[in-house]
Amino acid sequence: MNLQAHAGPQVLDMLSEIAGNVWWSWSPEALDLFERLDPAAFARSRNNPLATLADPDPEVLAQASFRERVERVYSEFRTDLAAPLDPGSPRVAYFCMEYALHESLPLYSGGLGVLAGDHLKSASDLGIPLVAVGLFLRDGYFTQYFDEVGRQQDRSDALETGSSPLVRTVGPDGELARVRVHLGDTEVTVGSWTVQVGRTTLHLLDLDEEGTPAELRDLTHRLYQGGMEARIRKEIVLGIGGVRLLRALGLSPDVYHMNEGHCAFLTLELLREELEAGLDRDDAVAKVRSRTVFTTHTPVPAGHDRFDYELFEASFGSMARSLGIPVPELMDLGRIHPGDPGEPFNMTVLGMRMARSSNGVSQLHGAVSRHMWHDLWPGRPVEEVPVGHVTNGVHLATWTSRAASEFLTTHLGDWKANQMEADFWARARNLPDELLWACRRSLREAFLDFAHRRAGEQTLRQTPRLDPDTLTIGFARRFATYKRAPLLFRDLPAAIELISDDTRPLQLVFAGKAHPDDEGGKDLIQELHEVTRHPDVNGRVVFLEDYDMAIGRAMVAGCDVWLNNPRRPMEASGTSGQKVAVHGGLNLAIADGWWPEGYNGSNGWMIGEDESSAHLSEEEQDDRDARLLLETLRAEVIPTFYEQDEWGIPVRWVARMKEAMATLPHAFSSHRMVRDYRDTIYLRHGA
Numbered sequence: 001m002n003l004q005a006h007a008g009p010q011v012l013d014m015l016s017e018i019a020g021n022v023w024w025s026w027s028p029e030a031l032d033l034f035e036r037l038d039p040a041a042f043a044r045s046r047n048n049p050l051a052t053l054a055d056p057d058p059e060v061l062a063q064a065s066f067r068e069r070v071e072r073v074y075s076e077f078r079t080d081l082a083a084p085l086d087p088g089s090p091r092v093a094y095f096c097m098e099y100a101l102h103e104s105l106p107l108y109s110g111g112l113g114v115l116a117g118d119h120l121k122s123a124s125d126l127g128i129p130l131v132a133v134g135l136f137l138r139d140g141y142f143t144q145y146f147d148e149v150g151r152q153q154d155r156s157d158a159l160e161t162g163s164s165p166l167v168r169t170v171g172p173d174g175e176l177a178r179v180r181v182h183l184g185d186t187e188v189t190v191g192s193w194t195v196q197v198g199r200t201t202l203h204l205l206d207l208d209e210e211g212t213p214a215e216l217r218d219l220t221h222r223l224y225q226g227g228m229e230a231r232i233r234k235e236i237v238l239g240i241g242g243v244r245l246l247r248a249l250g251l252s253p254d255v256y257h258m259n260e261g262h263c264a265f266l267t268l269e270l271l272r273e274e275l276e277a278g279l280d281r282d283d284a285v286a287k288v289r290s291r292t293v294f295t296t297h298t299p300v301p302a303g304h305d306r307f308d309y310e311l312f313e314a315s316f317g318s319m320a321r322s323l324g325i326p327v328p329e330l331m332d333l334g335r336i337h338p339g340d341p342g343e344p345f346n347m348t349v350l351g352m353r354m355a356r357s358s359n360g361v362s363q364l365h366g367a368v369s370r371h372m373w374h375d376l377w378p379g380r381p382v383e384e385v386p387v388g389h390v391t392n393g394v395h396l397a398t399w400t401s402r403a404a405s406e407f408l409t410t411h412l413g414d415w416k417a418n419q420m421e422a423d424f425w426a427r428a429r430n431l432p433d434e435l436l437w438a439c440r441r442s443l444r445e446a447f448l449d450f451a452h453r454r455a456g457e458q459t460l461r462q463t464p465r466l467d468p469d470t471l472t473i474g475f476a477r478r479f480a481t482y483k484r485a486p487l488l489f490r491d492l493p494a495a496i497e498l499i500s501d502d503t504r505p506l507q508l509v510f511a512g513k514a515h516p517d518d519e520g521g522k523d524l525i526q527e528l529h530e531v532t533r534h535p536d537v538n539g540r541v542v543f544l545e546d547y548d549m550a551i552g553r554a555m556v557a558g559c560d561v562w563l564n565n566p567r568r569p570m571e572a573s574g575t576s577g578q579k580v581a582v583h584g585g586l587n588l589a590i591a592d593g594w595w596p597e598g599y600n601g602s603n604g605w606m607i608g609e610d611e612s613s614a615h616l617s618e619e620e621q622d623d624r625d626a627r628l629l630l631e632t633l634r635a636e637v638i639p640t641f642y643e644q645d646e647w648g649i650p651v652r653w654v655a656r657m658k659e660a661m662a663t664l665p666h667a668f669s670s671h672r673m674v675r676d677y678r679d680t681i682y683l684r685h686g687a
């Protein structure tokens with residue numbers, strides 16, 4: 001009997017089983033196996049494991065070594081899935097508008113989605129019983145490309161469900177789970193898709209159902225697009241449809257976590273349930289509050305959805321009637337000043353008012369939020385406004401490159417099992433300089449190869465000249481104007497002088513998307529494209545097209561310095577800088593978001609930390625920060641990088657790398673974050 005012919009299908013069975021669970025997104029070994037099955041299909045599909053199963057390479061399947069590796073990964077997969085759940089944790093329902101799990105599932109626009117995806121993965125790893133709810137954004141956010149003048153254009157690429165890990169959600173009765181929701185006076189059917197994220201289950205609501213009027217079907221196709229009416233409707237589907245879906249699945253979690261205001265209508269559905277069960281209004285509100293918690297994610301005013309009376313009435317009139325609550329009173333739940341007829345309905349106010357706990361996402365953002373929402377608690381001193389914070393973190397297994405992971409395992413040990421231990425990471429201080437520096441160079445070189453390839457393939461082709469021994473700075477994020485992407489080029493001649501220095505040059509790689517309606521953000525992208533073409537820049541500044549998780553992973557692994565220069569205090573947390581320390585990358589950042597908590601004086605650089613910026617105009621703040629940035633580069637960052645000893649090692653730079661590795665990964669991992677949510681938010685104290 002031919003054993004090899006026998007081995008093929010079994011190997012494929014194991015791989016298909018793994019492919020159905022995005023657990024693979026944090027197993028570089030698993031992803032590598034899929035890539036080997038069909039490298040071309042893998043690349044074409046944004047690294048989608050399922051795409052490689054259609055036509056796998058029979059020679060690879062027949063290799064004994066391949067089979068052994070599949071067996072090893074499969075056994076790890078089964079062990080992870082079978083581990084017992086944390087019996088001390090409440091059962092959590094987590095609601096969010098977007099989730100970033102992997103580049104092949106484009107259900108996200110940026111930081112909020114990344115944070116939510118990382119939350120689900122850590123909940124799975126830590127065994128927190130958590131079910132998540134979102135929207136099935138078939139067309140995702142958008143695919144970005146640049147036209148010949150460097151202006152952002154957008155395209156939408158629909159997700160192929162057939163080659164995705166999404167499956168239709170099935171209820172306890174074995175039938176497809178569907179719920180009904182009112183959008184104004186129209187009752188629509190909401191379907192659902194399920195994706196397994198390790199042990200965590202994510203349900204994605206979908207309006208594209210038979211029986212739904214044609215003009216409403218594509219409402220849930222795209223993220224954050226369409227006018228206010230589309231927006232409130234999506235949020236009704238998410239909040240109200242989401243709770244109804246959980247009920248249809250027989251679930252009644254202990255805690256509902258509203259991750260940002262988009263999902264806060266879920267409190268109205270919980271309220272409806274309690275009123276229907278016979279509670280009076282005060283008791284019903286108290287009961288809802290006892291089970292809901294709220295996280296706010298931005299101090300930017302436009303980040304908080306507001307709906308005017310007409311739209312709210314048109315959307316909630318029928319619900320108000322069924323609750324027996326007049327529309328103005330229902331509207332008051334979302335007003336800072338109830339009874340003020342001119343005040344719009346604000347989703348953050350609804351979330352904060354109806355939740356037993358509210359928090360921001362860094363220490364600084366907690367303080368900023370207490371000021372921002374002070375009026376919701378009139379009569380309290382601002383320090384006593386009950387909005388705390390849980391600082392964001394990142395899912396290290398997702399964001400650590402395979403090469404860095406192997407380096408850490410070889411030299412420090414099982415870093416995944418010890419990722420929350422400060423003592424474990426402290427041992428990074430003992431890493432031999434020459435090994436760490438060699439690792440850094442090879443990470444940089446691998447990334448520069450990636451950047452050259454991508455820049456040469458994209459719509460607006462570039463021909464960068466990036467050098468593997470040159471100090472490499474990365475900047476990648478949404479192009480919201482407050483993030484000030486081109487800040488370094490405010491004094492263009494001074495910046496060009498640094499970049500084009502003969503002996504100690506700089507090279508920069510940028511990536512990021514502006515919202516399709518944000519012409520200001522698109523201007524910033526175009527401005528950076530002009531810099532890339534400046535004759536004296538000579539290929540040392542590159543802009544990569546279509547920022548996604550794959551570009552993000554490559555950049556955080558390869559850059560020596562991660563630049564973040566938002567207008568303080570607008571960056572609630574930021575998380576991209578938290579991904580670099582495991583790769584020996586250093587943060588150079590404004591004292592905003594998470595960085596004041598992370599910076600210790602010797603693990604990177606922090607600028608603009610004094611409080612005086614509160615009195616400056618935006619213009620003055622930008623001038624000052626741009627000057628500080630140039631000064632810090634000139635006086636500290638560049639000399640430290642190029643000041644190398646007789647063996648070619650920049651000793652002071654490497655000391656900073658070790659300090660970053662020793663102090664940051666454990667404190668800013670999403671495992672620490674989810675554990676904090678469990679201990680201080682999900683568990684009810686004094687109840």
Ligand SMILES: *Cc1c(COP(=O)(O)O)cnc(C)c1O
Nearest residue numbers: 110111477548549552574575576
């Ligand atoms: C980490 C990450 C973000 C979040 O970055 P910020 O620092 O919060 O701006 C956004 N998008 C992608 C693709 C990421 O990987």
